[in-house]
Amino acid sequence: MIRVAILLAAVAANGGAAVRYIGCPVYRDTDNGRKSGCWLVEDEASGVRYDVTAAPTKPDWNHAVLVEGVQSAAAGDPCGGTVLEPARVSVLEEGCTRHMLAAEGYQGRRFALPERNVRPLYEERKRPDRPFADGRFTIPFDYQSRFITYQLSDYYLDATINYALDVQPAGIEVTGFADVRKVEVSGRTIAEPASLARERAELVRNALIMRGIAADRITVRVGRGGAPFVPAAFDGLAAPAARRVDIRIVPELSEARRGTP
Amino acid sequence: MRGRTILGAAIALFAGAVAWGQGATPPDRWWNPDEGRTFPATLDYADATGTLRLLLDNGPMETKGHPFFTALGPNGRACVTCHQPADAMSLSAASVAAQWAKNGAKDPLFAAGDGSNCPSLPQEERASHSLLIDHGLIRIARPWPPKNVTPDFRLEVVRDPSTCNLDPKHGLASSQPHISVFRRPRPVANFKYIEAMGFAYDPKAGMPLPLDPETGKPVSGNLMADGRVPSLTAQMRDAAGTHLAFLKNMDAADIARVLDFERRLYVAQQTDRLGGALDGDGAKGGPRLLQVSAPGRLGSQGTPVWSEFEAWEKAAPAVKAGWTPEVRAFRASVARGARVFREKTFLISDTAGINSPIGFGNPVRNSCVFCHNMSYMGMDVAPGQVDLGTTNKPFADPLAHLPLFRVTCTGRPHPHYGRTILTHDPGYALTTGRCADVGRITLQTLRGLSGRAPYFSNGSAKDLRGVVDYYERRYNIGYTEQEKQDLVNLMRAL
Incomplete structure (x- = not known):
């Protein structure tokens, strides 16, 4: 079995430390427009509460999540946690007690359409040039x-x-x-x-x-x-x-x- | 005005259609099969809040011998029986009650197969048709388990006032086990939008759009409350075999004629008795816009949903000065309602199809247009099977007249309810056999609402205010009284 440290020694390209841990998510309702809420997950081993909102999959407040991400100092503190960006969240079957925090002055993030989004069928799509490559x-x-x-x-x-x-x-x-x-x-x-x-x-x-x-x-x-x-x-x-x-x-x-x- | 008066008003308005030829006796609002009327290019009906308009591309059309208007089977029904033009091509409970008062059980609408609570009941008695007369609900009998599906849940009957689920001949324990659920007929119009495919994928399934097994082509996935058939062609066959008791397949020519009619038909509210013309003074209400616009467009990336009424908000003072106080108040309310619909966000939680399995998170903050996102129609551009809780406990209101089932998930538990679910209608799960889909219902179109109360698939909201009040209870939105009334006024203008 491979032992993985709670806080990985690896340092990502942006200089932040990589983390991988399991915890229960808490939702902060920043009420700042659609999809503006924050997702916070505390790493019980370190006591650090991370902001995992940047993950494409968001948590379910009834379930534990596996968090994988890199600390991002440049992202500020819009939610009340150390921002992980990039981040990935995987929802696990393990249950959690749901909990919601008020905004407490945090603004969250205004929703912006992610760059990785599927375009509608009615939009023209650029076709690959010939000769086709692998x-x-x-x-x-x-x-x-x-x-x-x-x-x-x-x-x-x-x-x-x-x-x-x-x-x-x-x-x-x-x-x-x-x-x-x-x-x-x-x-x-x-x-x-x-x-x-x-x-x-x-x-x-x-x-x-x-x-x-x-x-x-x-x-x-x-x-x-x-x-x-x-x-x-x-x-x-x-x-x-x-x-x-x-x-x-x-x-x-x-x-x-x-x-x- | 509170929407609770709508039902009574609708009955009072049964006097006849409006805008028929001057001097001529208007034909009855109710279309009987085989009447041989002409379906005009423009057809207006008074409804509870104003005038409903139907537009038929390249109309008029003779209905004599047309399969949509012809009784195809022995029960005397035609498609038009349950898809009445005056009811926005659906069927209002008020119309049903009027037909019972007029003809009683001999009216083909009350056919034993699905126009009664159960075919085994004494058909001459009103009580045997109570779900249809009082709630506008048609019996939908689905084979259980579904064909070629191994469900991951068990079904038990907790109670059944309809008697049909415990019936030895028609129930779950019969030799041909069926579950009976009771649903509102969906409007047969505006199909350009219902069939539109805005994206190639169904994000709720995480896969490309479903394929029609007959053609191998993708389909929108927005037909039928439980998505049991993928295409209008298949829907026609399903309806002909069940609702019309027409056991032989419709022939290709019949199907083509019905498809042609359905795809040419548009319906929407045209005038409001308080607000006047819904396409007046720069607004774009009414069915004409539906007729000429491109379908399947996402409002958030194009024409905002219900921006049809923006002009009333932006009208010059000189224009507004020409409006009566009633018109001004109503139009302002509708325009505000459109904004509330788009902009008032709330926390959506424990709602399969939204909070699972897509990854939006549970909860997620959004507004009505999160799901009702298609420009001009307010449908879901993606296939829209969502569990609003209208059929599932504890969210569903007390519905003592409906059967209640206990679902026990035998595989993975439901993502939000756990292993046991109490439901009045498992919805999409009756098609997929998946516990995670219990209570998921395909979103409905939002046009012509004033003509077709009650609302939701099980008719649990008796008027438009009931719809708003349900959402308020379900999601604790915090609408103000003004916002609730604005939403009601918006919806009655659609």
């Missing part, structure tokens, strides 16, 4: 989840599907990953089941088929370790990168294929 995509997942996260995973799924649709005919390799390493986090041993890797890959395969990709063009694999095709999907966070699906799209008329004997 496409490499990554879809991230929350811990123990095979749900396509809104305004994160769906953005990458949409990019994958659009490219696959644009460059057909193409061979598509879908490789699922799960974080099967047993690690201790906040006194709990956590690990994903190995089966989740294939479930994630099958989910992506089904999504491709539902959007019109022929099933016989898609192969599904299970992967282990390695770096994701698209590291940006994890914003520099190491642990979430182990929970993903990588997709390689090889257009039959690609430059790469032409050179293959």
Whole structure:
């Protein structure tokens, strides 16, 4: 078993310390417009209350969450906690007592549409230029989840599907990953089941088929370790990168294929 | 005026349609099957708060022999029986009560199959049709478990005043087990919007939009309270086999004609008896805008939802000076109501389809347009199965007239209710078999509301004020009395 320190020694690119812990979320109702509320999760080991609002998946106040993020000094203190940004939150089955704080003078954040959002069908979409290159995509997942996260995973799924649709005919390799390493986090041993890797890959395969990709063009694999095709999907966070699906799209008329004997 | 007077007013207005040919006797508001009337290009009906208008693209249309208006099966019903033009192509409880008073049990509307609380009951008695007469509710019998689905929950009957769920022939323990739930007919109009696909994905499912198995093409997912069929074609077959007792499939020509009619029809409130023309003085109320606008647009990234009434807010003083005090007050209220609808935020909690599984968080602060987000229509651009709590305890109001079921989740517990749920209607879960979907109901359209009380899928809000009051109780919003009245006035103007 690998022991993971509560406060990881790793220092992210922005200079902040990385954290990974499990705790119960508290909602602060800043009442500053839609989606303006704050999510705070205390790390019981250090006593630090972190602001995890930047995570694409927000907590459920009835459930514990796995928090993964990097401290961001530049983000100020809009909610009453040390800001984690980037951050990821995974909602766990473990129960918590719900609790809500008043604004207490904190403004929260005015909602702004995240950069990673799926565009509507009625908007014109830029098509890839010919000759088509091999496409490499990554879809991230929350811990123990095979749900396509809104305004994160769906953005990458949409990019994958659009490219696959644009460059057909193409061979598509879908490789699922799960974080099967047993690690201790906040006194709990956590690990994903190995089966989740294939479930994630099958989910992506089904999504491709539902959007019109022929099933016989898609192969599904299970992967282990390695770096994701698209590291940006994890914003520099190491642990979430182990929970993903990588997709390689090889257009039959690609430059790469032409050179293959 | 409190909306509670609406029902009475609607009955009083049964005298007939307005705007019919001068001097001619207006035809009855109620459309019987096989009448052979002409459906005009523009059709107006007085309703509880003003005038409802229906527009038929490329109308008029002869209805003689048209399958929407023709009794296709032995029970004497046609589609129009439960989708009445004067009721915004739905069916108001007031209209039902009037039909019972006029014809009693012999009216095809009260057919035993779904126009009574249960087919086993004595059909000549009013009490056997009480859910339809008093609440405008049609019996929907769904096979349990659903075909080709292994549910992750068990269903038990806690109580059943309808008697049908415990009925030896029609109930859950019968040789062909069915669950009977009771729902309002949905309006058959404005389908350009209902069928529109704004995005390729259903964020509530985390997957691409569902596919129609008949065509292999994606569909909006916004049809039917429980999403049991994916397309209008499938809905027609479902309705013909159940509501019309027409067991043979409709033929392709019939389906094409019904589709053609339904997709050409638009309905909305056109005038208000206090506020006058809803498209007057720069406003854009009424069905004309629906007829000419592009569907499936997200209001937050385009035309704000209910900005149709912005012109009344911004009208020059000289223009407003020409309005009577009543008109001025009503129009100001509607414009405020539109803002309240868009801007008054509240905490939404424990609501499947919003707080789970998408990742918005539980709770999340937002306003009515969070879900009612489609420009011009106020539907959900994404498929809109949401559990508002209108059918689930403890949020549902006491509804002693409806059956109550106990759902026991056998797999993972429900994300908000736990392992046991008391529900009057499991909704979407009757289609998916998933415990997490219990009580999720497809969002309804918000047009032509004044013509089709009561509201919510189970008719639990008897008027528009009842709708606002339910949301206030459910989410502890803190609407002021003025805001409540403004929302009511907005909704009656739609």
